[in-house]
Amino acid sequence: MSTTTTNPGPARGPIDHEVRDQVIVAATEHFRLYGYEKTTVSDLAKAIGFSKAYIYKFFESKQAIGELICANCLREVETDVRRAIDGVDRPPEKLRRMFKMAVESSLRLFFEDRKLYDIAASAATERWQAARSYEERIQAMLQDILRQGRETGEFERKTPLDEAAGAIYLVMRPYLNPLLLQYSLDHTDDAPAQLSSLVLRSLSP
Template sequence: MKNAAPYPISARGPADHDVRDQIVAAATEHFSRYGYEKTTVSDLAKAIGFSKAYIYKFFESKQAIGEMICANCLREIEGEVKAAVEEADRPPEKLRRMLKAIVEATLRLFSQDRKLYEIAASAATEHWQATIAYEERIQKLLQDILQEGRQSGDFERKTPLDETTMAIYLVMRPYLNPLILQHSFDYTVEAPAQLSSLVLRSLSP
């Protein structure tokens, strides 16, 4: 997503350096094969063909590498969610599409690459900056939809906007947080439509 503001990531060296991209690409492949938790920076250095010291010129830790990979995944999910929202004309449908897209995109990450999903789980557990930024941006998108709905007369206006935003976000959170999602698989098919209907009824003016 070229227009997205960058997620905060702890890294060294010039941000646009080709070596940084090479390290991230190699690390993504290595983590996909062996897992994030079991891989050390020494393992990555050996796999890439760089010295451990050279990798540390660009990333201060394994977490910093994992955080950039995580940020890339979250940007893809955010892009899908925004695209789904933009396809809808009115705020109620935007809200439905938002929740549906979040569930589908997060599930795809889990089902297609369980090893990379480990990074997302670590990020959520340890509150990495990439995940914090992602959740803030999702909340902002949700708030924009709610604000638009209030202006169009689709949603009630009595409840403070920030309170409404947080309440609905908490309803959505089990399906966008990878750590919680793994305990909600039995409901992922029906949940988006049912939760959207419940939320929209609560928003009726």
């Protein structure tokens, strides 16, 4: 899992990307090994060789560090989904691939980096900004696919675009939302194909 930061996040003092990246790398490793709840800012300071006060120059809290790591986790899922839909031309196939890759990428994070996945689950529970932004970007992708399908005549045009995208996101949400995925594991083999087919039938003009 990549540890490259995706946005500046809350910061105090001079912006020093090298130090911030060191903190994120150390935090990612500690969270991966011990979990978010069991890791303190003091633990991170000791691992990096800085004082706790110095870390607070760059991050206002442990949650601010967790937010950035969570954003990185969710960005990887989003990148996988974007790559999958960009690989095909027709909107219906884009939608099928979006369902399929969203589940596959989320499961990969769930099983390979479970403790980091738990941060994303916490973010979803507490509605951190990273989780809200992720949902907004996924819905924007859906709107774009729907818009293309309407332009090609493959999707119906009566339902307001934002309403249609919102409804489809609710269908996908049990497999996209880190908090809900753990309760949907028994259906991940068949759900992407079945749900995307159902949605596509509802979109027929």
